[in-house]
Amino acid sequence: MKVKGYILDLDGVICDTARFHFQAWSRLALEYGITLNDEDHEKLKGVDREGSLRYILNKAHISPEADLLLRDMERKNAWYLDMVAQMSPADLFPGTLDFLRQAKENDMRIALGSASRNAGLVLKKLNIEPWFDAVVDGNIVENGKPHPETFQKAATLLHLKPEECIVFEDAPSGIQAALAAGCIAIGIGNPDSLKGARVVLPSLASFVPRH
Numbered sequence: 001m002k003v004k005g006y007i008l009d010l011d012g013v014i015c016d017t018a019r020f021h022f023q024a025w026s027r028l029a030l031e032y033g034i035t036l037n038d039e040d041h042e043k044l045k046g047v048d049r050e051g052s053l054r055y056i057l058n059k060a061h062i063s064p065e066a067d068l069l070l071r072d073m074e075r076k077n078a079w080y081l082d083m084v085a086q087m088s089p090a091d092l093f094p095g096t097l098d099f100l101r102q103a104k105e106n107d108m109r110i111a112l113g114s115a116s117r118n119a120g121l122v123l124k125k126l127n128i129e130p131w132f133d134a135v136v137d138g139n140i141v142e143n144g145k146p147h148p149e150t151f152q153k154a155a156t157l158l159h160l161k162p163e164e165c166i167v168f169e170d171a172p173s174g175i176q177a178a179l180a181a182g183c184i185a186i187g188i189g190n191p192d193s194l195k196g197a198r199v200v201l202p203s204l205a206s207f208v209p210r211h
C-alpha cells in the first residue's frame, strides 16, 4: 500500500524535551530519596504524565494516592514548563525542517502523535505548527502509548488508513503503539531498545523515502 502520511512523535524525534522531562522527574524522585538512572530514563520515554509518576512512586515504594498524584504531577509540570519557556526554533533536531519540507514536496500528510499535554506549546516554541495537518496529543487521547489510540486518531484525522502511515518514534512504548495501530514503525535512536521497528535511524535527517 502506498505511504501517504507521516506521524511524528515529538519528544525524542523532533526535539530533546526528554532531558527536561527527566530533569523534572529526577528532582521529584530525589524528594522521595531515589535517584533515577539511565534505565529509568529509557523506560519513562513516551509514557504519559500519570504513568511516569506512578513508575517513580512505585520505585520509591510510596502508595499512589489520588491527591498526591495530582499535586506531584502539577509540581513536575511547572518545573518542566520553566524549561520549555526557554525553547526556541534552535532546539529543533538538525534536519527536521528539511524532513518536513521534503515530505510536503512529496505530497505527504503530516500529523503529530505525542503523549504530551504540552505538545501544542512546544510546537509553538519551535515555530513548526503550520507544517502539521493534524495534532494528536495527551489532551485528546484517553489511552496513552503503548495503546494504539494516539496513532489510530492521527491516521483518522489525516483521512488515511493506518497502513498508509509511517510513524517515527523514539520510545519502545511508541513503537508498540504504532504497530498495534497497524502503522509502519520507524525507530529513531537506539536499535537495541526499539525492537519491532522496520528500521531504526539515528534521526529524521537520515530518512530517505522509498515509497
Ligand code: B16
Binding pocket: 009, 010, 011, 012, 018, 021, 044, 045, 046, 047, 048, 049, 052, 077, 113, 114, 115, 116, 117, 118, 119, 138, 171
Ligand atoms: P507531558 P512524546 C512524552 O512525549 C514524553 O516522552 C514523556 O516523557 C512524557 O511523560 C509524556 O510525553 C507526557 O508529557 O507531561 O508534557 O504531558 O514522546 O509522546 O512526544
Ligand code: MG
Binding pocket: 009, 010, 011, 012, 013, 045, 046, 169, 170, 171, 174
Ligand atoms: Mg518520544
